[in-house]
Amino acid sequence: MDKPSPNRVKHSMTRRELVQIGGAALGVAGVGSLVHISLAQRASRSSPPGRMAMLIDLRKCFGCQACSVACKSENGVLLGNFRTWVGQSYKGKYPRVRRHFLPRMCNHCEKPACVKVCPVGASYKRADGTVLIDKNICIGCRYCMSACPYGVRSFAWKRLPDQEVAYPSQTLGVVDKCDLCVHRLDKGLVPSCVNTCPAGARVVGNLNDPDSEISRIMADQPVQTLAPELGTQPNVYYIGLDQDAAEASLESGVRMIPAQATNVTDRLGSE
């Protein structure tokens, strides 16, 4: 008769204790995994400080799309997606007509709209200024794509098993974009598009280093960025950006077939 009553008391105690211990264990596990993941992130996300930027001289670009091809083969960018491409438009009427080219890519903004809205920190800015995506934690909500005013982000809409084997980062259901070829930058190489450009129109470098090539050119050349009024402070600069031609080629998007390029004159005339 003595045994049941302490047992009963103990029983109600253990239930409370169980909840307490369980709650504590959950809490510890939660905090632990948080710390673990954030430490792991910090390790993989570190880089020497800097401000990596790209300068594209539009006077030199002749729209060969070699950069688009080099980028796709370097990074295994999925079918239908691009990390960089050359937008096209033409201005004037025959015989006074001129084709304009506008290479497009992620602007690696100083104040990136995509990083601000990402709910899990999958989009982040590294200390060297590059804006990157951690594809291991991206939940595929595509808020960054909606928030990016430059429309340079793409999504792995379809499952392509072969591609995933060759390029593990090109996995289903996550967002993709230009990472300035950080795997090459970290080894002291230039990005694949810069490497391949036959006109030498693309220059990459650290703006915090006054002796870098990009800093020297930008010191004595007028440069422009896309949509500076949005306050994103892009780090992709252009030389010779024609506002009308830019807007027209922005409208046309990825249209690599010349017949589909937008005519600036038509566009201006229609308004």
Place this chain on the structure above:
Amino acid sequence: MRETNAEKEFAYEFPTAAGIRYRVAIGILGVLVLAGLVAWINQLIFGLGETGMKNSVNWGIYMTNFVFFIGISHAGTLISAVLRLLNAEWRRPITRVAEAITVFALLLGGFQLVLDSGRPLRLVNVFVLGRLQSPLLWDLASVSVYFASACFYLLLPLIPDLGALRNQPGLTQLQKKTYAALSSGWNNSSRQQQRLKRVIGIMAILIIPIMVSVHSVVSWIFGLTVRYMWHSSIFGPYFVVGAIFSGVAAVVLSVAVMRRTMRLEAHLTALHFNKLGALLLVMACLWFYFTLAEYLTTGYGGMTAELAVLKMKLSGEFALAFWAMILCMASAFVLLLLRKKSVIGMTTAASALIVVGMWLERFTIIVPTLTKPLEEGYNFGLYRPTLTEWVISSGSLAGFALLLMVFARFFPIISLWEIQEAKDPTRESNIGCTAPLISGAGELVETNV
């Protein structure tokens, strides 16, 4: 004479068996839900490429459904909490429906985010790695708080009813056990009654700011970006008004269906439709005012990029959806104005139009802006929802209706004790903070002529 009549009518027939029509309806809805599940599994296997979404228009009708369902969920709080606080006696028979709609709409609304995610399993990351600066996280926080409070707020007024029901004959063992557990030892003592009313009163006050926060934060998912015709400070109140508008309309629709199918004509009378119609009329005026303010500002200001989006809606690719929305709302407004001719029929018809119109409103807010980006990326072209999306969406809607029907089958869909309270002349609980909630002559009794 009236009193006895009302008392006799009060005997709400709690369904102890399902009729054939109920079973057929459940069967049809079940098939739709199953079809949606199959389409979803297909989408999980093959990726979001099964939808019509693309790199430019990366949010489609799942996001539309999300905003729409969360909007519908505002019904419960408005009708139940606000009308409770305003001491509107006529609310009594419709509070339960409204509260149930809130919970189920939130469930289905939240599920749309799972559908829309490229990596649904990784949604756990939001809890582990969540960053407070993302409006999506604010959204998750406010929606989950709202869901928890809505569940609690549905359960609280259920307690006395379940306490009364648990001993009713003809219940299955499971029903008895569930009712007994959920009624949490209710013995109908005056002490318990007072406490319950006090808690309901407190919850009614607490849940209103939560409700306002929920749809404000939903609107800020869009409003806080620098995308054209999204970046608008009016979005918070505009979305909240639209949410309440569609939510009340959803309640009217549900009440109309239940009235006919569950033989509740004695409880859900023309009075309720008239009052809800008046409420809808007020919300319609607010909605038109906000819509005008939003579109006039954009159109008159005439910033090039904003104008491009506006043109798509007024005369371009989205003109059909936009003008269909305006037509729905305008005809609903006229129906509501003239509702005296046939209160129940016209208010119900207007509500159906409002629900469709609000879905179109969410669609024409989300998709055109994405279709016309400031800087054209790639995959340019119009978004056309695919069969997968339509099947999953109809499955979601069917799931919502199914949950509501099952709830109505197993729980009293009309708050029995609150009606009884209104008809009881010797109400004793005009005490404490809940006094304004229950005092006053029962308007319901008055108009039961």
